[in-house]
Amino acid sequence: MRGIVYDGSETRLVDGLELCDPGPRDVIVDIAAAGLCHSDLSYMSGIYPVPSPGVCGHEGAGVVSAVGEAVTNVRVGDHVVIATLSACGMCEACGDGRPTACRATLGRSRTPFTTADGEQIHMFAATSAFAEKTIVADIQCVRIPKDVPLTSAALIGCGVVTGVGAVMNRARVQRGETSIVFGVGGVGLNVIQALRIAGSPTIIAVDTVLEKEDLARQFGATHFIDGGAEDLVAQVGAIAPHSSRADRGWFNSGGVDWAFDCVAHPDVTWNALECLDWNGSVVVVGVASQTAEFKGLYSRLTQVERGIMGCRYGSISPHRDIPRIIEMYRAGDLLLDELVSATHPVEDWEIARDELESGKVARGVITFG
Ligand SMILES: NC(=O)c1ccc[n+]([C@@H]2O[C@H](COP(=O)([O-])OP(=O)(O)OC[C@H]3O[C@@H](n4cnc5c(N)ncnc54)[C@H](O)[C@@H]3O)[C@@H](O)[C@H]2O)c1
Numbered sequence: 409m410r411g412i413v414y415d416g417s418e419t420r421l422v423d424g425l426e427l428c429d430p431g432p433r434d435v436i437v438d439i440a441a442a443g444l445c446h447s448d449l450s451y452m453s454g455i456y457p458v459p460s461p462g463v464c465g466h467e468g469a470g471v472v473s474a475v476g477e478a479v480t481n482v483r484v485g486d487h488v489v490i491a492t493l494s495a496c497g498m499c500e501a502c503g504d505g506r507p508t509a510c511r512a513t514l515g516r517s518r519t520p521f522t523t524a525d526g527e528q529i530h531m532f533a534a535t536s537a538f539a540e541k542t543i544v545a546d547i548q549c550v551r552i553p554k555d556v557p558l559t560s561a562a563l564i565g566c567g568v569v570t571g572v573g574a575v576m577n578r579a580r581v582q583r584g585e586t587s588i589v590f591g592v593g594g595v596g597l598n599v600i601q602a603l604r605i606a607g608s609p610t611i612i613a614v615d616t617v618l619e620k621e622d623l624a625r626q627f628g629a630t631h632f633i634d635g636g637a638e639d640l641v642a643q644v645g646a647i648a649p650h651s652s653r654a655d656r657g658w659f660n661s662g663g664v665d666w667a668f669d670c671v672a673h674p675d676v677t678w679n680a681l682e683c684l685d686w687n688g689s690v691v692v693v694g695v696a697s698q699t700a701e702f703k704g705l706y707s708r709l710t711q712v713e714r715g716i717m718g719c720r721y722g723s724i725s726p727h728r729d730i731p732r733i734i735e736m737y738r739a740g741d742l743l744l745d746e747l748v749s750a751t752h753p754v755e756d757w758e759i760a761r762d763e764l765e766s767g768k769v770a771r772g773v774i775t776f777g
C-alpha cells in the first residue's frame with residue numbers, strides 16, 4: 409500500500425508499505441480522507457523531536473476494516489474519526505476526563521509499518537493518516553454517522569477539535585467576552601467559529617495573508633486586521649475600547665478578554681498579550697520549535713491578573729467532544745464542509761502542501777481509494 413513517509417530529510421509517497429496485524433485492542437482503519445495540518449509540515453521540516461522515518465498525517469477519517477479480538481467499541485464497516493490521543497484510559501488524568509494530560513499520549517512510538525526492503529517505519533502522532541490503512545488503539549476510534557462526508561469528518565481529527573476545544577474546554581469563553589485570533593488557518597478558523605457559538609460579540613481575526621479576511625468573516629469574525637500592521641495593538645484598542653475598569657496606565661490595560669495565538673511566533677504572542685483587557689488571557693495553540701522563546705513584561709501580568717496558557721489538542725476528551733462537534737455540525741452551527749478548500753488524491757499530495765504553505769487555504773484534504 410501507499411503512504412507518505414518523512415525519512416528525516418525528505419518526504420515522499422512510498423509504495424509497497426506493509427502494516428502489522430492488529431493486537432487485541434487495535435483497529436485497522438482504511439483511510440478515506442486526511443487533512444493536511446501545519447503540524448504535518450512541522451514534522452516534515454524536522455522541527456519536532458519525534459522519530460523518523462515515519463508515516464505522516466494525523467487528521468484522518470475512514471472505515472474500520474479489521475479489529476483485534478478485545479475491541480468492543482467499533483466493528484468492521486463503521487465510519488470513524490481518529491483521535492490522536494492513544495490514552496491509557498486508566499490514569500488519574502484519563503479518569504478525570506483529561507486525556508491530553510495522559511502520560512501515555514506523549515513520547516511513545518510504534519513501528520507498525522514496514523517498507524518493501526524491510527525497514528521499520530514509525531507512526532506520527534499515533535495516527536499516520538497519510539496511508540491507505542493505519543493501525544490505532546480502539547480508544548482512538550470515535551464512530552460517526554455514515555452520512556457525514558469523510559472528507560469533512562477527517563478535519564475533526566485535529567483542526568476542529570483543537571480550535572473548538574481551545575475555546576470551549578481550555579478558555580471556557582463566556583457569552584459577552586471579547587476576543588482576538590492570530591492565524592486564520594485550519595485551527596484559527598475553528599477558534600473563530602467556536603467563539604461565535606460561545607457568544608463572543610467581538611471576534612477580531614488577524615492574518616498576514618489578507619485574502620483570509622473573507623474566510624475569517626464567513627466563520628464568524630467581526631473584524632479583520634493585517635498581521636503585519638505596525639499599529640496592530642492600537643487598532644485593537646480602537647475596536648475594543650479601553651476598559652471602564654481602569655486607565656490604560658503602565659499595565660497597558662484595555663482590549664479584549666481572550667487572545668488565541670494560532671501561530672506561535674514571539675512577536676505574535678507578545679502582541680496577543682498587549683491586546684488584552686484586565687483579567688484577559690492568551691491561549692497559545694500554535695506549536696513552535698523546541699528551542700523557540702518569547703519575552704514579555706511582568707507588568708503586563710500581575711496587577712492586571714492576566715495569564716498565558718498552552719493548549720494541547722483542544723484539551724478534549726474525544727468520546728465526549730467529537731459527538732458534540734457532530735451535533736453542532738448537524739444543527740448548522742459549526743461549519744465543516746466549508747473548511748475543505750480542496751481535495752487531492754494522495755499522488756498529488758505535494759499540491760496540498762504547497763497550498764498550505766501559501767497560507768491561502770482553510771484546509772486541503774488528501775484522499776485515498
Ligand atoms: N496545540 C495543538 O494541539 C495543535 C494542533 C494542531 C495544530 N497546531 C499548531 O497550530 C498552528 C496553526 O496550525 P494550522 O494548521 O491552522 O496552520 P495554517 O498554516 O493552516 O494556518 C496558519 C495561519 O497563520 C498565518 N500567519 C503566519 N504568520 C502570521 C503572523 N505573524 N500573524 C498572523 N498570522 C500569521 C498564516 O498566514 C496562516 O493563515 C501551527 O503551529 C500548528 O502546528 C497545534
Ligand SMILES: [Zn+2]
Pocket residue numbers: 495496497498499500501502503507510511512
Ligand atoms: Zn491515561
Ligand SMILES: [Zn+2]
Pocket residue numbers: 445446447448466467566567
Ligand atoms: Zn494537527
